[in-house]
Amino acid sequence: MAAIAEPKSMTRAKQWSDEVEEAYRFQLAGYRDAIEYQIIQKKDIDRWPHNGYVKKLQRKDGCFYYFDKTRECPEKDINKCKLYVY
Numbered sequence: 828m829a830a831i832a833e834p835k836s837m838t839r840a841k842q843w844s845d846e847v848e849e850a851y852r853f854q855l856a857g858y859r860d861a862i863e864y865q866i867i868q869k870k871d872i873d874r875w876p877h878n879g880y881v882k883k884l885q886r887k888d889g890c891f892y893y894f895d896k897t898r899e900c901p902e903k904d905i906n907k908c909k910l911y912v913y
Contacts, residue, residue: 832862834911843898843905848880850908851900856884856892860911 840847850860858864861872864884873883875896884892900908 832866832913834859834913836912838910838912840905840908840910843900843902845880846910847905847908848898848900850910851904852881852884852892852894854908856886858884858887859909862913 840850853860853864856864858867864872867887868885870885872881874880875882878896880896881894883894886892
């Protein structure tokens with residue numbers, strides 16, 4: 828696990844965007860972002876072909892999260908999403 832890249836900074840989302848949607852899905856599954864997911868799981872991310880949103884993620888305990896094709900991040904959770912910069 829020493830190979831996990833550490834982020835340089837973190838900000839909270841102020842409004843919804845595709846980047847916030849991506850962060851929401853990974854953080855709901857218990858990961859910081861796509862980089863941490865790929866390092867830990869060592870597999871590609873399943874995505875919806877028409878919009879590129881995350882389709883399925885495996886949690887650290889082995890269970891799966893399945894996501895819809897449309898937006899899943901509710902307005903009340905936007906400010907809970909952390910956006911990392913490397």
